[in-house]
Amino acid sequence: MAARKTSPQPKLVDYQERLRSAGLRSTSPRVAVLRELESATSPLSHADLVEALGDEGYDRVTIYRNLTDLTEAGLVMRADLGDHVWRFELKREEKSHQNSHPHFTCTDCGSVACLPSEAVRLTSARGAPKSVVARSVDIQLRGLCDRCG
Numbered sequence: 462m463a464a465r466k467t468s469p470q471p472k473l474v475d476y477q478e479r480l481r482s483a484g485l486r487s488t489s490p491r492v493a494v495l496r497e498l499e500s501a502t503s504p505l506s507h508a509d510l511v512e513a514l515g516d517e518g519y520d521r522v523t524i525y526r527n528l529t530d531l532t533e534a535g536l537v538m539r540a541d542l543g544d545h546v547w548r549f550e551l552k553r554e555e556k557s558h559q560n561s562h563p564h565f566t567c568t569d570c571g572s573v574a575c576l577p578s579e580a581v582r583l584t585s586a587r588g589a590p591k592s593v594v595a596r597s598v599d600i601q602l603r604g605l606c607d608r609c610g
Contacts (some may be wrong), residue, residue, distance in 0.1 A: 471499060483534040490519050493526045495536070495551065503573050504540060504548035530559070542573060542601050546606050560600065563600035569609035576602070 476495045477487040485491060497513050498505060505513075507528060511521050528549055531537040537549050542564055563576040580602075604610075 473530050479536065480534075481543060483531075483536050485530060485534050485536075489526075490514075490523050490527050491531065493517055493519060494524060494531060498537060499550040501550065503575055504542075504550040508546075510549070516581050540564065543603070544571070548573060565602045565604070565606070567606035567609055568589060568603050569605055572606055572608075574606070 462524045471494065476492045479495065480487045482489055493514050497510055507521070510524050510528070511519075514524060528537065528539075529602055532539045533550070536552055538552055539547050539549050541547055543566065563580055565574045565576050566572070582606060
C-alpha cells in the first residue's frame with residue numbers, strides 16, 4: 462500500500478466541485494476514490510483501492526467503474542508500468558507537480574515510486590519523435606529500490 466501525504470486534505474466540497482467541473486455526478490464512491498488517490502504518494506492499483514475502500518462498503522466493480530469514469534473524464538491518469546497492472550494517480554492542478562513524470566519500479570519487491578521530472582532528461586535532438594520533444598511519453602525505470610538494493 463502506498464504511503465500517505467501529510468498535507469491537509471481537500472474538503473468534500475472540493476471533490477464535488479472537481480467532479481462536477483469534469484462533467485461527472487458527485488457520488489460517494491467517486492469522492493472516496495479521489496480522496497484515496499489524493500492522499501497517495503505513488504500510483505495505486507485497483508487492488509490497492511479495493512483494500513483501502515473495502516471497509517467503506519465499496520465493492521471491486523464499483524471502484525473499477527469509478528476509476529474508468531474518472532480516467533475518461535481526465536481527472537485520473539492510468540499507467541501500466543510493465544507488469545500488466547493498471548495503476549492510477551490523480552492529475553494534479555498545481556504547477557509544482559508534473560502530471561507526466563517518470564516512475565521507478567523495483568524489480569525485486571515491485572514497489573512503485575514517482576520520480577521528479579528532472580530525474581530523466583529528455584532531449585530534443587534532431588530526429589527525435591515529436592512526443593519526446595513535447596514530453597508526452599511514459600518513462601519507466603526499473604532496478605532495485607533502496608530497501609532491496
